[in-house]
Structure formats: structure tokens, C-alpha cells
Amino acid sequence: MSYELLEADRSAVVxxxxxxxxxxxxxxxxxxxxxxxxxxxxxAIFERPVxxxxxxxxxxxxxxxxxxxxxDELEVPKRLVRKxxxxxxxxxxxxxxLDDLLPGFPPRRRQLVVAGIEAHVCVMQTxxxxxxxxxxxxxxxxxxSGRGEEYRRHALDRMQQAGAILTNHESVGFEWARGKExxxxxxxxxxxxxxxxx
Amino acid sequence: MSYELLEADRSAVVxxxxxxxxxxxxxxxxxxxxxxxxxxxxxAIFERPVxxxxxxxxxxxxxxxxxxxxxDELEVPKRLVRKxxxxxxxxxxxxxxLDDLLPGFPPRRRQLVVAGIEAHVCVMQTxxxxxxxxxxxxxxxxxxSGRGEEYRRHALDRMQQAGAILTNHESVGFEWARGKExxxxxxxxxxxxxxxxx
Amino acid sequence: MSYELLEADRSAVVxxxxxxxxxxxxxxxxxxxxxxxxxxxxxAIFERPVxxxxxxxxxxxxxxxxxxxxxDELEVPKRLVRKxxxxxxxxxxxxxxLDDLLPGFPPRRRQLVVAGIEAHVCVMQTxxxxxxxxxxxxxxxxxxSGRGEEYRRHALDRMQQAGAILTNHESVGFEWARGKExxxxxxxxxxxxxxxxx
Amino acid sequence: MSYELLEADRSAVVxxxxxxxxxxxxxxxxxxxxxxxxxxxxxAIFERPVxxxxxxxxxxxxxxxxxxxxxDELEVPKRLVRKxxxxxxxxxxxxxxLDDLLPGFPPRRRQLVVAGIEAHVCVMQTxxxxxxxxxxxxxxxxxxSGRGEEYRRHALDRMQQAGAILTNHESVGFEWARGKExxxxxxxxxxxxxxxxx
Numbered sequence: 082m083s084y085e086l087l088e089a090d091r092s093a094v095v096x097x098x099x100x101x102x103x104x105x106x107x108x109x110x111x112x113x114x115x116x117x118x119x120x121x122x123x124x125a126i127f128e129r130p131v132x133x134x135x136x137x138x139x140x141x142x143x144x145x146x147x148x149x150x151x152x153d154e155l156e157v158p159k160r161l162v163r164k165x166x167x168x169x170x171x172x173x174x175x176x177x178x179l180d181d182l183l184p185g186f187p188p189r190r191r192q193l194v195v196a197g198i199e200a201h202v203c204v205m206q207t208x209x210x211x212x213x214x215x216x217x218x219x220x221x222x223x224x225x226s227g228r229g230e231e232y233r234r235h236a237l238d239r240m241q242q243a244g245a246i247l248t249n250h251e252s253v254g255f256e257w258a259r260g261k262e263x264x265x266x267x268x269x270x271x272x273x274x275x276x277x278x279x
Numbered sequence: 280m281s282y283e284l285l286e287a288d289r290s291a292v293v294x295x296x297x298x299x300x301x302x303x304x305x306x307x308x309x310x311x312x313x314x315x316x317x318x319x320x321x322x323a324i325f326e327r328p329v330x331x332x333x334x335x336x337x338x339x340x341x342x343x344x345x346x347x348x349x350x351d352e353l354e355v356p357k358r359l360v361r362k363x364x365x366x367x368x369x370x371x372x373x374x375x376x377l378d379d380l381l382p383g384f385p386p387r388r389r390q391l392v393v394a395g396i397e398a399h400v401c402v403m404q405t406x407x408x409x410x411x412x413x414x415x416x417x418x419x420x421x422x423x424s425g426r427g428e429e430y431r432r433h434a435l436d437r438m439q440q441a442g443a444i445l446t447n448h449e450s451v452g453f454e455w456a457r458g459k460e461x462x463x464x465x466x467x468x469x470x471x472x473x474x475x476x477x
Numbered sequence: 478m479s480y481e482l483l484e485a486d487r488s489a490v491v492x493x494x495x496x497x498x499x500x501x502x503x504x505x506x507x508x509x510x511x512x513x514x515x516x517x518x519x520x521a522i523f524e525r526p527v528x529x530x531x532x533x534x535x536x537x538x539x540x541x542x543x544x545x546x547x548x549d550e551l552e553v554p555k556r557l558v559r560k561x562x563x564x565x566x567x568x569x570x571x572x573x574x575l576d577d578l579l580p581g582f583p584p585r586r587r588q589l590v591v592a593g594i595e596a597h598v599c600v601m602q603t604x605x606x607x608x609x610x611x612x613x614x615x616x617x618x619x620x621x622s623g624r625g626e627e628y629r630r631h632a633l634d635r636m637q638q639a640g641a642i643l644t645n646h647e648s649v650g651f652e653w654a655r656g657k658e659x660x661x662x663x664x665x666x667x668x669x670x671x672x673x674x675x
Numbered sequence: 676m677s678y679e680l681l682e683a684d685r686s687a688v689v690x691x692x693x694x695x696x697x698x699x700x701x702x703x704x705x706x707x708x709x710x711x712x713x714x715x716x717x718x719a720i721f722e723r724p725v726x727x728x729x730x731x732x733x734x735x736x737x738x739x740x741x742x743x744x745x746x747d748e749l750e751v752p753k754r755l756v757r758k759x760x761x762x763x764x765x766x767x768x769x770x771x772x773l774d775d776l777l778p779g780f781p782p783r784r785r786q787l788v789v790a791g792i793e794a795h796v797c798v799m800q801t802x803x804x805x806x807x808x809x810x811x812x813x814x815x816x817x818x819x820s821g822r823g824e825e826y827r828r829h830a831l832d833r834m835q836q837a838g839a840i841l842t843n844h845e846s847v848g849f850e851w852a853r854g855k856e857x858x859x860x861x862x863x864x865x866x867x868x869x870x871x872x873x
Contacts, residue, residue: 084833165460166457235445248829259761277822403482403648
């Protein structure tokens with residue numbers, strides 16, 4: 082198991098199932114939404130590819146409009162994956178998107194920054210399967226949630242035990258930048274200026 | 280150590296010592312009972328075998344009637360094991376039942392979903408011994424308890440440190456289904472419709 | 478690293494520095510004293526050897542009279558070690574006592590059940606050094622303490638990370654017995670009858 | 676991974692970015708300052724080298740005067756490193772200082788005692804990179820902080836998962852001394868006499 086810092090050139094962002102009905106039921110949903118918005122803006126600053134997934138949108142509703150709006154504005158490589166399997170890796174389109182967006186990096190070099198819901202169902206199944214495919218998973222604790230704080234907390238623990246790294250959007254941005262000389266640093270600073278999300 | 284998702288065809292449910300006098304002393308006993316009932320109904324939906332154990336029922340009383348009623352209704356392969364050793368693996372009948380109910384799977388492929396009491400005594404001794412026999416243990420945190428929250432919490436930690444995976448009945452059901460196309464999904468949904476247990 | 482249950486024939490109890498002045502400053506000192514008393518009585522029931530240590534008793538005072546009284550009554554093999562090094566393994570008499578009390582068992586087979594204070598000083602130094610000598614350490618969370626709950630909690634975490642198993646006197650007793658048929662079970666039951674220590 | 680106690684002859688202290696504006700925003704900043712002061716005094720007692728770092732002091736301000744005053748008084752080998760990379764290992768001067776201050780010890784033998792802010796940015800990037808260079812990191816939980824308790828707590832967890840040891844200035848001192856016979860013990864005792872920092 083490798084516990085590395087993020088490196089911008091081999092990272093991608095994966096946002097899982099932040100859909101209408103599900104988001105409303107999530108613990109601290111405002112934090113999840115605000116942190117995911119910032120994470121997507123960080124992807125823009127550091128030119129990182131993004132995958133947005135939706136679980137059976139016909140029934141569960143589409144991605145929350147705040148998230149969808151930021152996603153639509155992104156000019157980085159991006160994919161929208163609609164799926165019927167709970168875990169993203171059960172969907173061939175998701176796996177193809179990963180290969181597509183991080184070309185040239187074998188799975189064990191890929192660093193996937195994950196946000197979304199629900200921690201103990203779709204996020205869990207995605208993360209465990211990604212880890213078994215040798216990818217590195219950096220899970221944003223403030224942007225991953227679900228119904229019930231206890232269910233969420235134990236799910237984060239289980240993913241961590243399996244090898245996922247618990248991080249947050251601020252750490253992600255500072256790891257992608259690595260220092261104040263990075264051309265994206267000024268914009269990173271501006272994005273975080275309104276204060277820390279809690 | 281392997282941190283896999285559950286796969287329905289090689290999983291079994293083990294419910295440990297949910298007996299009258301002991302259940303009444305357990306921390307959050309209503310949650311334990313309700314979650315275990317749902318876990319048994321999930322075993323029915325996904326056709327998974329079940330072992331129910333009782334510790335010295337002559338002295339400690341029989342399985343709680345709510346659990347016993349669901350167990351009796353089950354049409355899946357099942358066994359009732361009465362034991363005098365605290366850990367289930369100390370009982371030859373338990374080990375034979377495992378071999379019987381998961382034929383063709385070597386121990387390291389077996390995924391045992393565990394509920395019951397007391398976390399720091401009979402559940403602990405069972406889980407550590409199962410892990411030493413290379414089985415995977417998925418421990419439902421909401422369905423495992425005992426007297427004293429601190430004793431319970433540290434017991435869960437110790438089992439996790441030894442390699443057990445902390446899960447819950449909802450995650451179990453969604454891992455057995457893996458996606459909304461599974462024939463059992465509609466029934467799973469119905470079972471969880473009344474809201475999340477806490 | 479081995480995460481086994483205790484086996485009575487290769488276990489010993491180590492009680493560290495429960496001395497007057499230090500005990501009074503410990504977080505939840507009444508719990509520490511009561512649990513250690515029970516642990517010593519369990520050693521008597523299951524005929525397990527005991528080492529009691531004192532750090533510089535001329536200055537810090539002698540072992541708390543409640544603990545000393547139970548220790549003095551013990552008819553099992555026992556040693557009192559007075560030391561000036563914080564960790565017990567820095568004292569040749571302690572290491573000799575271990576060899577003496579668990580003859581025939583190589584270090585990696587020895588299971589040492591530890592109680593005492595302070596978690597982040599003398600217990601820490603003892604436990605880390607025991608683990609580096611390949612012994613198994615079973616640390617009773619309710620019988621290990623020190624000044625400041627945060628210092629204690631982080632110390633327990635660090636010892637666990639290094640490979641110590643967090644247990645408690647009840648689990649110790651039930652692991653030594655393993656089942657209700659054990660000749661010591663009746664006496665174990667009597668000892669715990671007054672209720673769970675918290 | 677090695678979970679050793681500290682040994683004075685191969686330890687150094689690293690204090691990260693305790694600068695004006697940043698310190699004021701840190702959770703429990705008084706504890707961080709007081710514990711770091713004591714840690715520096717321990718370095719003096721046990722004659723351990725010290726590195727003090729500042730992140731872009733032109734913009735973020737200089738080291739907090741209380742810390743700077745103790746640092747300036749130190750007669751042990753010491754270095755002040757001004758950096759623009761968030762992690763100290765991104766700065767060639769920092770790596771050279773380590774080689775300089777702990778000559779003759781290969782990286783995997785070096786024990787670095789770390790204090791500073793922010794846990795989830797500069798401390799994180801420093802610690803993960805030090806661990807990847809095989810150094811041992813002993814992180815003082817009471818002297819490491821940042822904005823937001825949740826960000827801090829998860830950052831400590833992540834560093835621990837990566838192999839860092841969570842310790843505190845008291846444990847550091849007692850591990851450097853190892854016993855009451857150490858010539859520095861009397862001074863250590865005097866330093867801690869005013870009571871435990873919380």
C-alpha cells in the first residue's frame with residue numbers, strides 16, 4: 082500500500098451520485114455540496130479530468146443543480162456516467178472513462194480524488210473495487226456522506242482500513258500546488274479565501 | 280488480509296447468542312434486534328444460509344422470540360447450534376455447519392456476516408478464531424453489542440485490528456445485490472423503506 | 478503480527494507502577510484500581526504468574542494498598558520488581574522474572590496482560606519494548622491510565638498501532654476460561670457478579 | 676515500518692511554520708505554543724538539534740515571538756529554513772540541514788520529532804515525504820494543529836495511517852531520558868513541574 086501525496090499530472094476527480102433525492106437525505110449535505118463545488122473548481126485550476134456519475138437518474142433524480150452547473154462549466158476533460166450498478170467499477174463506461182482520462186498511467190499510479198454519496202453504499206462499492214484494481218483513492222471526508230452519521234463514519238473507517246486515504250478539498254489543492262510558486266496558487270488562494278468549510 | 284465486498288454466493292450469516300437475559304443487558308438492544316431481523320430477511324431475499332447459536336440455553340434462556348420467529352420462517356439452509364464454549368469455533372457442530380452450508384468454498388473464500396452479543400466475549404472469541412482460520416468476517420456494528428458501550432466499542436476496534444470488516448445490514452444487502460438490476464433489489468428496497476435503523 | 482486470543486498456560490500479568498502519588502493523579506483512578514484488583518483475582522483463579530513493578534518507591538511511594546493487599550494474598554508465582562528505568566525492559570530483574578515465570582515459552586509465544594500507569598510514560602516504554610522483543614501484549618484499557626484523558630487515549634492508540642491488543646479484565650477472564658466447562662468458570666462468574674466496572 | 680521509542684542520540688526536532696498569522700488561526704493555539712516551547716527546552720536539556728521552518732515569511736509573518744525567543748536561546752546545533760514549498764522536503768536547504776544535523780545516521784535510523792501548523796497542509800506534506808524517505812516521524816499531537824478541529828483530527832489520522840507515531844512532548848522527554856538516572860532527568864522534572872499542558 083502506498084501513502085503518497087497527490088501529484089497533479091496523475092490525479093482525476095470522481096464525483097458519485099450527488100442526486101436530488103439522495104443529497105437531501107445526506108448528513109451535512111450543505112458541506113458536501115460546497116466542498117464538492119470547490120473540488121471541481123480546483124480541478125479546473127489544476128486542469129484535472131473529472132468523472133461525474135449518476136445512479137439510475139430516471140428514478141433518483143438528476144445531479145444536484147449546484148454541482149451540475151459547475152460541472153457544465155468545466156473545460157477540462159470530463160465524462161458523465163449514468164449507471165445501474167451501485168459501484169462505479171461495475172459499469173464498463175466508468176472504467177473506460179478512467180483509461181481515457183488518465184492515459185499512460187497504469188492503475189497503481191492513478192490517484193483518484195473521490196466525493197459523493199452514500200458513503201456506505203455506492204461510494205463504498207466504488208472505492209473498494211478501485212483499491213482492488215490497485216488505484217490510489219483519496220477520499221474527501223467533508224464531501225462524502227450519506228444518511229446517518231454513524232453509517233457514514235463507519236463507512237469512512239472501512240474504506241480507510243482497506244487502504245483509502247482520508248483527505249479534504251483543501252489538502253487536495255495544496256498537494257496539487259505543492260508550493261506558492263505554482264502558477265495555480267494565486268487562484269487556489271482566492272478560492273479558499275471565504276473561509277474554511279465546516 | 281483481503282478487504283473485499285461481499286459476494287452473495289459465498290456468504291453466510293452467523294447470529295451469536297441473542298438470548299433472553301443477555302439481550303436485555305445489551306447496549307442499544309432494540310437496534311441490535313431490529314437490525315438482526317432485517318439481516319435475516321436479507322438472507323431470505325438473497326438465499327443465504329444462516330447459523331444461529333445459543334450459549335448454554337438451559338441457563339441463559341433461549342433466543343429472543345423476535346429473532347427466533349424470523350429464523351423459524353427462513354426457507355434457506357440453516358442450523359441452530361447450542362454450545363458451551365464461548366467462541367463458536369470451539370464447537371465442532373459449528374465448524375461442521377460452516378462446511379455444510381458453504382460447500383466448495385475454502386475457508387479464505389468464505390464471507391461470514393456476523394451479528395450478536397456480547398461483543399467482548401462470545402463474538403470476540405468467534406471472530407478472532409474465524410479470522411485465524413482465514414475466513415473473512417463482516418461484522419455488523421449495529422447488530423453487535425454487549426453490556427457497556429466502552430466494552431463494546433473497544434471490542435469492535437480489536438476485531439477490526441485483527442482483520443474483521445465493520446459493516447451494517449444495509450451495506451450487506453446492497454453488496455449482495457450490487458445493482459438495481461438484481462432480482463432481489465425490489466424486495467431489498469421494500470425492506471429498507473421504513474427508514475434507517477439507528 | 479499475531480492477533481490471538483489469550484491462552485491461560487502461556488499468559489502472565491504485569492502490573493506497572495500503581496503507586497500512591499501517581500495513582501491519585503490518574504484519570505478514572507477508581508476504575509483502574511478496581512479492574513486491576515479483579516485482574517489479580519483472575520490470575521489467582523487461572524493460576525497465572527504476576528509481576529508487580531514499582532518505579533523508584535523511595536520517592537514516588539509504594540504500591541497502592543488495595544493492589545498490594547491482593548498481590549500479597551496471591552499464591553501463584555509472583556515477583557515484585559523495583560526499578561529506576563521508566564520502561565520495565567530496561568530492568569534486568571524484570572526480564573529475568575519473565576523468563577522465570579513463563580519457562581519454556583519463547584518470547585513470541587508469551588502473552589502479557591498489562592495494567593498500570595502512566596499510559597504515555599512507563600506503560601508506553603514497557604509495551605513498545607515488549608513488542609520489539611516479539612511478546613504479545615494484551616493491554617487492559619480500563620486498567621491503564623495516567624494524567625490527562627487525551628494523553629491516555631493517544632497513548633493507547635500508539636501502543637495499538639505498534640501491535641498491542643486492547644482488551645479488558647472481563648475478556649481476559651473469558652479467554653482464559655474459553656467455555657463454561659472450565660473448572661474456573663464458576664469462580665469467574667462469582668467475581669464478575671457485582672456488575673461491570675465502568 | 677518500525678515503531679520504536681525515541682533514542683536521544685539519533686533524534687532531531689522539526690518545528691514547522693509557527694508564524695504569526697497562521698498561529699492565530701490554529702485550533703488550541705495556546706497549547707501548541709506552550710508545548711512547542713517545552714519541546715525546544717527538552718531539545719536543550721538532551722542536546723538535540725533543531726530545525727525551525729518558515730513558509731514565505733514576507734507574506735505570512737515571522738515565527739511567533741515566544742517560539743523564536745526560545746529558539747534563539749538554544750545552544751544546540753540549529754537551522755532556520757525559509758521555504759516556499761509547503762512540504763519541507765521540497766526545500767533543498769531542509770534536506771541538507773537534516774543531513775548536517777544527524778550525521779552518520781541513515782534516513783531510516785533518524786527520528787524526527789515534529790511540531791507545527793497546519794496539520795493538513797505543510798505538516799502533512801512534510802511528514803508524508805519524510806516517511807517516504809524512510810525517516811521515523813514522531814508527531815506531537817498537542818503541538819500540531821491548524822484551522823478547524825475536524826481538519827486537524829483527520830490529518831493526524833492520515834499521517835498515523837502512513838506510519839507516523841503520535842506522541843507528545845512529555846513522552847518525548849521521558850523517552851530521551853529512559854530512566855531517573857539520566858543526567859537530564861532532574862531538569863526534565865523541573866520543566867514539567869508546573870503541570871500537564873491541555
